[in-house]
Amino acid sequence: MDYIIDALKDGLWDTVKMLPFLFAAFLILEVIEHYSEKHRNGMLTRIGGAGPLVGALFGCIPQCGFSVAAANLYSGGVITVGTLLAVFLSTSDEAVLLILGNPGNGAVVIRLLAIKVVIGVLFGYAVDILLRKSPMKRKQLGNICDHCGCEEEGGVLRAAVRHTIQIFLYLLLFNCVLNLLLEAVGIETLSRILMKDSLFQPVLAGLVGLIPNCAASVALTELYLSGVLSFGSVIAGLCASAGIGLAVLFRVNKNGKENLKILGILFLCSIIAGMLLQAVM
Template sequence: MEFVLDVLLDAVKDTLVLIPFLFVTYVVISLLELFAGDKAASAIQRAGHAGPAIGAVLGVIPQCGFSAVGAMLYADRFVTLGTLVAVILSTSDEMLPLLVAEHVDPAVLGRILLSKAAIGLVAGFAVDGVLHLLGRGELAEPESFEAEDSEGDDFDPSQYTCDCGCGEPLTRGQAVVWVLINSAYRTAQVVAFIFVVTLVLGGLIEWVGEDAISAFLSSNAVLAVFCSAFVGMVPNCAASVIVTQLYLDGALGLAPMMAGTLVAGGAGYLVLFRTNENARQNAAILGLLYAIGVVSGLVILGLGL
């Protein structure tokens, strides 16, 4: 009983200290979504065959659902497969808020984000290059993005329609309320995941022993890369939470963490299967992304980073 109580209290303590940092981070992310999210998606759509470069760069911007937008645009062939690959690989999902909340060295955080963007860019153009050689990958005629600002660079928040399900333009006051509610909801959702993951990991560490777990993962670094990438494929933000938390706890090294978070497309995978009717093609895309994540992890491991 004492064992269970100790693990429970440790999980509660470790989770509570993250709440203010997560909430502030999600407020910033929500503001980015409100003022720049649809413009970023519109820029990717208009990029055409240069999409992988735009997608890799804009994918670094912390915003939830970017992979879902990429999947929808790809299903209608407004972007290339390489662009979709670049967006998913560069998007951090829940990784960035967790790293920020745990006060990870900004230099380390910057290298992780830049590495994800670089891998996304290279992989995206490589995919499009291969498809071009095979005579595939035609794009549909570009259309104006629904939420694009028709007045140019001047942006009026009162004319913005957010992804709140109401379908109506927001006033400034409604926008503030949406940001706060959205941030609180996503903070609560991630905190719940973190608590469960921390509770399970804490119990496992106490039961098996931290030294034994560290020794196993250290001696099976290649296996850790494969397993981490597999977890990252789970179509839920819990995937990136689990992988990132293991990295922060020291149970995973940089290589398996990168492998897992590179392929952590979250809801984007669900949207892909719902909007793109070719199930075999969707399965091939998932296999491709998994392979890229594993190879990237193995390369990082081989370089000793």
């Protein structure tokens, strides 16, 4: 019984000490998103052949704004599937904020973002070259924030508080569960269950990443920070985790078969990248 109480107390403390940082980070990001919102469509629609490169660079900015914008623009026939995938693959959701919340991980964040941008650029151009298709006009563009809640009444402060509370609750739940598991079975057993250092762990992480919710990226990041997931596996999971962008794509693009094809390509690119990193690292 004592180990359960200790695990829950440690999970609570580990989460609470990140709270001020999370709120400050989300407030900054909400301000940036709010004031860049009117320019976001324009940036992505004027990039032409540089689509995958620009998409990957903007996609690595934490938060859902560019993945939502890319889903809407692809549905409207404005950007190519390669540009869409570049944004999705480089999107880091809340992972960057969580890693930065643990001191001494600045180099990890830089490496993670750089690798995800390279993955987005390479696979984005590869998909466009292989498909060799211009996007068809499918529908009129809607507001890019129709599906992510960033225009809700209350402005950036309310949005920052809402995001902070949401991630705090996810973190609290996951940290407590993870601490209980580590106390009960040990990190070596948990790592073995999750196939650490196996070429198949990126596949498992990629499947988790496809869950269209920030809880997936929270879980993947915390498992990596605890030493249970390898770097290759967390890259696979976070590449597959396109934030809310995938959910928006399935909602605004009525071609279900096309959406499933994009989902499959995203998953395949993610696990290939993860397996390659697993093999070389």
